[in-house]
Amino acid sequence: MKKTFDIAIIGGGVIGMSLARALAARGAELALFDASVSVPPATNAAAGMLAPSFEHGHGGDCVSEALYHFGAHSLSLWPNYAAALEEETGQFIDFRGDGALGLAYTEAHANELGEQASRVAARGGDASIISGDDARAMEPALSKEILCALWAPNDAQVDPKRLLIALRAAVEKKAVQLFPEKVARIDVEDNGPRCTTFSGEAFSARKIVVAGGAVSGLVDAGLVFPVKGDATAIEIEEGFLTRVVRAPGAYLCPKAGGRLVIGASEEYGRDGDAVDAKAIETLQANAAIAAPQLKGSKELERWTGLRPGTPDAAPILGQTDTGVYLALGHYRNGVLHAPASAQEMTALILDGEASEYLESFNPSRFGKDKALQHG
Ligand SMILES: Cc1cc2nc3c(=O)[nH]c(=O)nc-3n(C[C@H](O)[C@H](O)[C@H](O)COP(=O)(O)OP(=O)(O)OC[C@H]3O[C@@H](n4cnc5c(N)ncnc54)[C@H](O)[C@@H]3O)c2cc1C
Structure with missing residues (x-):
């Protein structure tokens, strides 16, 4: 079994899968670990509303200007994102604008x-x-x-269950290696990061991204x-x-x-x-x-x-001080945010470019040292 990759993504919900698709399109050699058998993805529970207008200010939170503009920007990406995904995979995802x-x-x-x-x-x-x-x-x-x-x-909508099926088909076509396993821990060593599954297998990658949703066991519970x-x-x-x-x-x-x-x-x-x-x-x-x-x-x-x-209802997108990347905490809007989240994280991971969105959503806003349980 191959155990060394350019990039390992932990989590195969809409965020991890969208990011895997975007990174693979740039030629990265990827492993994706997903524990959906034991930890069902929130993505399959979502209604699929792509609703920056209605979500802005929901329940008194989600009010920040950066969050509104991130949602509106992601919504603007959705028509092409949906059309390209359907074309690539032949899967209907019921996008309605x-x-x-x-x-x-x-x-x-x-x-x-x-x-x-x-x-x-x-x-x-x-x-x-x-x-x-x-x-x-x-x-x-x-x-x-x-x-x-x-x-x-x-505002628009999509069917999240159909979307996840299509994303999975897209990453399989791009030869992303899928491991249906739960990652137990991440260790950052001098020669790079390593993740170990609950079955005891260790994998190394030049870069590791945690996109494990609400209960990954890898991130401080006060953050996500x-x-x-x-x-x-x-x-x-x-x-x-x-x-x-x-x-x-x-x-x-x-x-x-x-x-x-x-x-x-x-x-x-x-x-x-x-x-x-x-x-x-x-x-x-x-x-x-x-x-x-x-x-x-x-x-x-x-x-x-x-x-x-997350404590401020905004996502956590960026890198911790141990070098591990986080794409987490999309709260009520992960389906809406997926295209923009994938785009921004791809630019950060492959080109080292952090847009102003990433500055707003950087893990450092909560204190970098607290972000990871293991690291
Ligand atoms: C009832 C409901 C309605 C919603 N409606 C909407 C909506 O209308 N519009 C919208 O935009 N959003 C909506 N959301 C929010 C949306 O579902 C989430 O923001 C989004 O799905 C988060 O995606 P994710 O990929 O980060 O996490 P998830 O979809 O939860 O995926 C995380 C994946 O990581 C895996 N994983 C976790 N830990 C590990 C580990 N240690 N090792 C390996 N794999 C691991 C899990 O098994 C899972 O498959 C709704 C959510 C709910 C619950």
């Missing part, structure tokens, strides 16, 4: 949406308030109780921690809704094949794979307030996932 609607039923909701529109406009984004009738003209299934809506024409989210999918007729709808207490994301993804709860610091039945009931009830014909629809599945949270 048809905007998103946020609903208000009360004056209080309307005020919140107004503030959101102003926040986005202040950053140079496009978000406006439209009437309930205009929202229903776009999506006739929506409730007549809607007072007004926030219309974000540039799980934020558990439950979600569900119900059956709809194709075309019942066409675009993302963000209602009070639930978002609704129509996917190909008559599947409507409804999400999501949010519990800080919680991990585990148990789905909270009460949270699912509440999400389904809130979805049926937004689109009343959904009441009683057949549930297809329910699941939970662990978002990789």
Whole structure:
């Protein structure tokens, strides 16, 4: 078995896979370790909203200017990224660049949406308030109780499960060597870094990147921690809704094949794979307030996932003082951020170039020496 590589990536979610694809396209010889059998990727739990407008200021966090612009920049990469990935692999990923609607039923909701529109406009984004009738003209299934809506024409969506299948196919085509193994530790020695799997195999690489999501066991738990989210999918007729709808207490994301993804709860610091039945009931009830014909629809599945949270809700992209690279902590927006994260990390790893985004998201903002558990 080959045990020496140019670059080893730890983690095969959307962030690790996108980075592997980008690095392999530049000719790097790569190993990718992924423990998805024991640690399921958050990517498969995501709704796939590509939503810098709606996410800006979510829950009082995600407010930084750099984070908004990083999300908007990544969104601008998405149409070409999706088209190239589909072309390369022949896999349909259900990318839809048809905007998103946020609903208000009360004056209080309307005020919140107004503030959101102003926040986005202040950053140079496009978000406006439209009437309930205009929202229903776009999506006739929506409730007549809607007072007004926030219309974000540039927000988009993709199907994350299809995306991950396509990314995997892309990296396999590029001869990235995939190891379905969990990495137990990273050691940085004089002759370079080395990672060792739980089965005891050691691999060396000139550069190692940790992209292991919320619970890799390799990064200080105060820096990247799980934020558990439950979600569900119900059956709809194709075309019942066409675009993302963000209602009070639930978002609704129509996917190909008559599947409507409804999400999501949010519990800080919680991990585990148990789905909270009460949270699912509440999400389904809130979805049926937004689109009343959904009441009683057949549930297809329910699941939970662990978002990789960080203390300031922004990703951690860069290099620690031990030389190990981190591509972590994309929290609620890893699918949105994947193209830009891969682009920025590739420039850093292969060319030593750090853009202003990387300066904002550098691990040193938390104290470099604390970043790695092992190193
Ligand atoms: C309910 C829910 C809804 C979401 N909705 C959206 C959305 O609409 N839009 C959006 O942009 N984002 C969304 N997110 C967030 C998004 O899913 C994450 O930000 C993103 O998936 C993080 O990707 P990642 O590659 O960093 O981590 P992951 O997808 O978690 O992948 C990490 C991988 O690393 C592997 N791994 C971990 N440790 C090791 C190790 N030591 N050795 C080897 N392998 C290891 C794991 O097995 C896993 O496969 C949502 C998340 C949840 C939970």
